[in-house]
Amino acid sequence: MNPISAFDYHVPTHTLFGSGCLNRLHEQELPGRRALVVISKGRSTRANGYLDRTLRELELAGVSCEIFDRVEPNPLKDTVMAGAAAARAAGAEFIVALGGGSVMDAAKGMAMMATNSGDLWDYVLFGTGGRKPVAVKPLPLVAITTTAGTGSETDGGGVITNPETQEKTAIFDGVRLFPCLAVVDPELMTSVPPAFTAYQGFDALFHSTEGYISSRANLMSDVVALAAIENVGRYLAATVADGGNLPARERVAFGNWLSGLQMVVGTCTSEHSLEHALSAYHQELPHGAGLIMISKAYYTHFIKAGCCPERFVRMAQALGMSEAKEPMDFITALAALQNACGVGNLRMSDYGIRPEEFPAMARNAMDCMGFLFGADPAPLSEADCIAIYQASYA
Numbered sequence: 088m089n090p091i092s093a094f095d096y097h098v099p100t101h102t103l104f105g106s107g108c109l110n111r112l113h114e115q116e117l118p119g120r121r122a123l124v125v126i127s128k129g130r131s132t133r134a135n136g137y138l139d140r141t142l143r144e145l146e147l148a149g150v151s152c153e154i155f156d157r158v159e160p161n162p163l164k165d166t167v168m169a170g171a172a173a174a175r176a177a178g179a180e181f182i183v184a185l186g187g188g189s190v191m192d193a194a195k196g197m198a199m200m201a202t203n204s205g206d207l208w209d210y211v212l213f214g215t216g217g218r219k220p221v222a223v224k225p226l227p228l229v230a231i232t233t234t235a236g237t238g239s240e241t242d243g244g245g246v247i248t249n250p251e252t253q254e255k256t257a258i259f260d261g262v263r264l265f266p267c268l269a270v271v272d273p274e275l276m277t278s279v280p281p282a283f284t285a286y287q288g289f290d291a292l293f294h295s296t297e298g299y300i301s302s303r304a305n306l307m308s309d310v311v312a313l314a315a316i317e318n319v320g321r322y323l324a325a326t327v328a329d330g331g332n333l334p335a336r337e338r339v340a341f342g343n344w345l346s347g348l349q350m351v352v353g354t355c356t357s358e359h360s361l362e363h364a365l366s367a368y369h370q371e372l373p374h375g376a377g378l379i380m381i382s383k384a385y386y387t388h389f390i391k392a393g394c395c396p397e398r399f400v401r402m403a404q405a406l407g408m409s410e411a412k413e414p415m416d417f418i419t420a421l422a423a424l425q426n427a428c429g430v431g432n433l434r435m436s437d438y439g440i441r442p443e444e445f446p447a448m449a450r451n452a453m454d455c456m457g458f459l460f461g462a463d464p465a466p467l468s469e470a471d472c473i474a475i476y477q478a479s480y481a
């Protein structure tokens with residue numbers, strides 16, 4: 088399979104990357120004087136001192152702040168609406184997201200709904216969404232990422248859950264939801280516990296493995312995807328083993344950032360649709376954990392279908408298996424990395440997932456995130472989706 092030679096690459100995000108770079112936030116040109124700082128509802132952002140450091144930087148830059156501290160994992164539509172109301176009440180001219188993917192994604196929704204009327208779901212383009220165009224430009228967003236997983240600091244989409252309709256789907260607004268500034272400081276990631284470091288790292292990895300086998304892979308997406316797979320694949324286990332290993336953290340953070348670019352110039356595939364259905368039904372399932380659970384069966388399906396064999400070999404090599412010759416070597420390398428990171432035996436049943444749910448989940452994946460199926464290297468039927476879930480069940 089040859090990559091498409093045409094691509095569209097537009098990333099309007101100024102990125103500061105490197106350990107300690109949060110200390111340079113106050114030197115940056117910021118998009119206003121009043122900000123809503125969005126953090127998770129957990130205690131870690133405060134306990135680790137990240138919130139105080141960020142507020143001090145903003146104060147040095149002459150910015151006054153209000154704090155919104157109610158974002159949950161797999162953020163909910165109502166939380167986005169509450170944050171948007173808080174941004175309006177505070178007269179915020181921009182939003183600062185300080186946290187992981189959930190915080191950054193929720194902040195994108197808040198930026199959109201702070202300036203637009205109605206409900207967030209009016210603007211969702213998929214499932215039961217109202218498909219309305221976003222009339223008013225969202226507030227600018229500064230993203231300070233404390234995890235290496237979603238790539239949300241450098242892409243223009245966010246993933247929000249609507250529990251009333253059991254939909255977990257994406258919001259977009261052209262290039263207007265890209266952060267204007269991304270701060271990627273791996274020092275802020277050293278406090279992430281090992282299991283979450285692994286879940287997030289695999290999310291970053293799959294953003295690129297999906298892109299690399301996609302029917303929409305292009306000259307540019309191949310470059311960033313392979314570099315992302317190398318950086319995450321070769322340094323994730325060391326990062327999980329020792330969260331304070333800063334050189335390894337930096338490489339995983341770099342790989343994650345590249346994977347974010349991959350999603351902009353390339354695409355994900357239906358592995359993400361299938362996972363979103365799992366965590367739409369089981370809110371407590373971390374996105375990365377769900378991806379890990381289905382990954383071996385998912386990629387094996389396309390290998391057995393004869394899709395892009397040379398690309399699977401190349402990905403196995405990028406993961407560090409220099410002697411790889413067969414497409415199935417990718418599955419071997421992937422399983423080895425999962426075992427090295429202590430996540431080789433995640434079980435759906437531990438999260439209360441039941442096989443009886445698989446047909447509804449397969450339909451949910453196609454309804455809510457159907458747009459990714461078109462990027463698969465071969466068409467995936469509803470029966471194929473159910474078979475992938477079943478093969479992944481433990």
Ligand SMILES: [Zn+2]
Pocket residue numbers: 237290291294359374
């Ligand atoms: Zn993801």
